Amino acid sequence: MSVPGWPTAFRGSLAVAAGLVTWDRLRGPRYLRIFPDVYVPVGTEPPDLALRSRAAYRLVEGRGVLSGWSAAEILGASCGPWDAPAEVTVPGRDQRPRPGLAVRRDRLHPGEITRVDDVRTTTPLRTAFDLGRLDDVVEAVVGVDALAHRFRFNPDLLLNFGARYPRARGVLRLPEVLTHADRMAMSPMETRLRMLLVLAGLPRPVAQHPVQDAVARTAVWLDLAYPDRRIGIEYEGEQHARPEDVLRDVGRYTGLVDAGWRIYRYTKYEIRDEPNRIVAQIRRALDV
Template structure:
C-alpha cells in the first residue's frame, strides 16, 4: 500500500467482533461494481444508490434534481434541453423505451414539433406516463430503430410514418415535409409502411397526407403557407423555386412560387430580422423585381392573424397575371 493511502477497514473482522455497523456501499477510490447508465448526469436514482455512487441523502441534496420518477439530473443541466429530456425518458424507461413521434423528429434534426409536445416513448409493456411524457405501445420492426447520442429512437422514415397518422392533417404534413427535407427521402416511401402496418390506428390518413406533402419545403411555416393557399382553392405553388440571377450568375431561391405568373412568396422568419440579413434580403428582392417578379412577403403574424388576406392577395396576383400564365 502506498505511503499516505487511506487504510480500508476490515469489514470481515468488524463483523466477527459483533459490531452492527454496515459497510458503506463503496469505499473511497473503489470502482463502482455496477455500471449505472448516465451517471452522474442523468440516471436512475435507485441504481446509483445500489451501486454505491451516491447515498439517498445526498441524492436529495442540492447537487441533483429529480426530473422524472426515480430519474435524476445534475443540477447544472436543469432546465433540460430537448435531447436531455429524451435521455431522461430513456433512463426512466430502464433502457427499454424507444423515443418516437415529435421528440424523435427533433432529435433527428427536423425541428417541427408543436410547442409543448410531450416526449413520446414506445414501450413493450404498459406504464403510467409521468407529466410531459406520452407512453405508447405499437408494432415496431428492429430495422426501424437507430441510436442517436446514446438514445434509442425511431428512424426518420418510421418517425414520419407515425406522425403522418396524426389527427391534425396540417401538423402531419409539416412533419413529413420537415423529415423528408432533412433526410432526403421521398414521402411516397411511407406507403410501404402503410401496407406493412395496415390496421394500425390512423393508417388511413397517410395517403391524404402524402398527397399534400412536398420534400422541398425548407421550413414548417413554408409548409403551412402552402397548405393555406391550396386549401383555399388556389393552384399549388412550387416550393424552393430557383430564379436565375444573370448578374451574379447564380440562382435566387423563392420559398414558394408560381413561375408562369412570376409571383413569388417568401416567409420571413426570425432569421430574417438581423441587420445584415435585412440588407441582403432587400437587395435580393430588388433583383427579383427587376427580373419581372411580384414578391409577397409574410410573417408568422400574417399566418396567425390574417390568413384570409394572404389568400386574397395571392389570388389577385394570379388573376392579374398575363393571360394563360397562372
C-alpha cells in the same frame, strides 16, 4: 460505475449509487425532476423538447424507444409544435402516459429502430410513418416533410409501411398526407404556410423555386412560388432578423422585384394570428 445520460438527463438513483450526487442535492435548486427518478440540471430556460425527450428515454431505457416528435428532434429533423410532449414507444402496458409524456404501445421491427449517440429512436422512415398518421393533417405533413428533407427520401416510401401495417391507427389518412408532402420544404413553418394556402383552396405553390440571374450567374431560392405569375412567398424566421441577414436580404429582394417578381413575406406571427389575411392577399395576387 457509468451513469447513462449523466449529467444531461439521468436516473437519479444511478447517479446517487455512483457517488456523483446526493439525494439532498438532487432535491435542491440545481436539479429538476422531470419524470420519476429522472433528473436534468436546472437551466436559464425551461427544458426544450430535445432535453425532455432524452429524459423520457431514460424513463423507458431497456424497454422502449423515442418516437414521434421526440424521435424527429433527436434525429436532427426538429419539427414538433412548441408544446409537443416527449414521446416513447413501448411494447406493452408497463408504461403509462404522464404529464409531458405521450406513450405509443406498439411492437417495432428491429429494422425500425436506430441509435443516436446513447439514445435509441425509431428510424427516420418509421418516425415519418408515425407522424404521417396524426389526426391533424397539417402537422402530419409537417412531420413527413421535415424527415423526408433531412434524410432525402421519397415520401411515397411510407406507403410500404401502410401495406405492412394496414390496421395501424390513422393509416387510412396516410395517402391524403402524402399528396401534400414535399421533401423540398426547408422548414416546418414553410410547410405550414404552404398548407394554409392549399387547404384554403388556392393552387399548390412550388417549394424552393430557383430564380436565376444570368448576368450575375447566381440564383435566389424562393420558399414558395407561383412561377408563371412571378409571385414569391417567403417565410421569415428569426435568422432573418440578424443584421448581416437583413443587409443581404435587401439586395436579394431588390433583384427579385427588378426582375418582375411580387414578393410576399410572412413571419410566424402572421401565420399564427392572421391566416385569413394571408390567404386573402395571395388570392388577390393570383386573381382567383
